[in-house]
Amino acid sequence: MSTFEDIRTAEAAYHMHVYGRQPVAFVRGEGMHLYDTNGRAYLDFVGGIAVISTGHSHPDVVRAIQEQAATLSHVSNLYYTEPQVKLAQRLHDLLGWGKVFFANSGAEANECAVKLARKHTLKDGAKSKFKVVAAMGSFHGRTVATLAATGQPHKHEPFAPLPAEFSHVPLNDEHALDSAVGDETSAVLLEVIQGEGGVNLATPEFLNAARKFCDERGAVLIFDEVQTGLGRTGRWFAFEHAGVIPDVITLAKSLGGGLPIGACVAQDEIASAFGRGDHATTFGGGPVPSAAALATIDVIDREGLVENSARMGERLVASLRAKTAGNPAVKEVRGTGLLVAVQLNGEWAADIVAAALLRGLLVNNVTPSAVRLSPPLVATAGDIDRAAGVIGEIVDGYRTA
Ligand SMILES: Cc1ncc(COP(=O)(O)O)c(C=O)c1O
Numbered sequence: 001m002s003t004f005e006d007i008r009t010a011e012a013a014y015h016m017h018v019y020g021r022q023p024v025a026f027v028r029g030e031g032m033h034l035y036d037t038n039g040r041a042y043l044d045f046v047g048g049i050a051v052i053s054t055g056h057s058h059p060d061v062v063r064a065i066q067e068q069a070a071t072l073s074h075v076s077n078l079y080y081t082e083p084q085v086k087l088a089q090r091l092h093d094l095l096g097w098g099k100v101f102f103a104n105s106g107a108e109a110n111e112c113a114v115k116l117a118r119k120h121t122l123k124d125g126a127k128s129k130f131k132v133v134a135a136m137g138s139f140h141g142r143t144v145a146t147l148a149a150t151g152q153p154h155k156h157e158p159f160a161p162l163p164a165e166f167s168h169v170p171l172n173d174e175h176a177l178d179s180a181v182g183d184e185t186s187a188v189l190l191e192v193i194q195g196e197g198g199v200n201l202a203t204p205e206f207l208n209a210a211r212k213f214c215d216e217r218g219a220v221l222i223f224d225e226v227q228t229g230l231g232r233t234g235r236w237f238a239f240e241h242a243g244v245i246p247d248v249i250t251l252a253k254s255l256g257g258g259l260p261i262g263a264c265v266a267q268d269e270i271a272s273a274f275g276r277g278d279h280a281t282t283f284g285g286g287p288v289p290s291a292a293a294l295a296t297i298d299v300i301d302r303e304g305l306v307e308n309s310a311r312m313g314e315r316l317v318a319s320l321r322a323k324t325a326g327n328p329a330v331k332e333v334r335g336t337g338l339l340v341a342v343q344l345n346g347e348w349a350a351d352i353v354a355a356a357l358l359r360g361l362l363v364n365n366v367t368p369s370a371v372r373l374s375p376p377l378v379a380t381a382g383d384i385d386r387a388a389g390v391i392g393e394i395v396d397g398y399r400t401a
Pocket residue numbers: 049104105106107108110139140141142191195196224225226227228252253
């Protein structure tokens with residue numbers, strides 16, 4: 001087997017250098033743990049960036065993938081396949097509404113949502129509904145349109161000019177949203193909890209205001225639940241916390257249990273704006289990722305992982321608060337379910353991530369001053385306490401920083 005140095009050297013030689021990777025290569029995963037090239041175990045509180053909800057290599061997900069791959073792997077969307085339609089029905093049943101388009105990633109699910117909103121809002125012959133209002137600090141993807149939608153100007157700079165129809169308001173500023181949503185607005189695109197932006201929670205008031213302005217002004221309300229969907233926040237969907245129902249929801253990350261699949265689900269009337277040929281993708285909703293997604297949802301349901309996420313999330317927040325109480329290096333601990341961040345009073349997040357890695361704990365730095373914890377939803381009380389203990393000890397070293 002290759003050593004870590006072999007792998008790192010090959011990566012340096014043959015990859016475009018867009019990723020800042022941790023100095024470790026993983027070869028195996030099981031449950032809450034990943035194992036590196038030396039066989040060392042790490043407690044995984046990254047979960048493949050909020051992707052792995054059932055734990056690594058859950059036997060039911062593995063079996064579904066193996067059986068489907070051995071039976072039928074790909075036919076394209078020129079034909080019908082059963083796993084794809086079963087998954088569409090399962091998502092409909094979970095939401096209680098909606099028709100789906102399957103994509104391959106979160107960014108693509110959002111691309112679909114933005115196109116759909118524009119087509120829908122133009123349907124009565126309107127000529128000028130093309131603008132999209134999003135929030136500052138948001139993250140919606142790295143394609144040209146979803147990068148423009150992302151409310152992080154430093155990510156835009158090297159690629160300017162980006163499509164101009166995207167604008168941004170401060171998160172939770174209802175007055176700014178009121179001013180920004182106008183007659184030309186086709187969609188308001190929001191994360192219920194900003195994941196990549198640092199685990200920033202939208203208030204119920206802000207989400208309700210977005211719903212109201214969209215209804216009044218004929219815009220489509222899109223919730224990007226790529227990171228928060230399917231149990232991550234202790235509900236199947238994060239919008240349930242506020243009780244604000246969107247017109248369109250996008251999902252990806254945890255949907256495929258580790259395989260790439262995204263979904264854009266729209267209320268029937270909006271979904272009907274798309275006609276044949278309006279949108280498509282070769283791989284979308286292929287039999288293998290669809291089978292993986294069905295198995296993943298079954299496991300989440302059967303093993304009560306949404307409830308576990310709520311319970312363990314509360315324990316994680318409480319435990320991190322207790323371990324960091326009185327430590328001036330920590331500004332706050334925030335989150336819902338198993339999407340949690342430790343907000344620091346300085347730009348130490350990368351150093352804390354590196355220190356945690358040395359102690360066998362994986363976490364990641366979403367911003368220079370925020371460390372995110374997004375473990376698999378199977379995390380136990382023991383896993384939570386260990387992770388909170390390690391983080392507490394590390395940030396102790398920053399008391400006087
Ligand atoms: C809320 C949200 N939307 C969209 C994306 C983009 O998803 P992908 O990386 O699968 O394109 C992400 C990825 O982190 C995300 O967190």
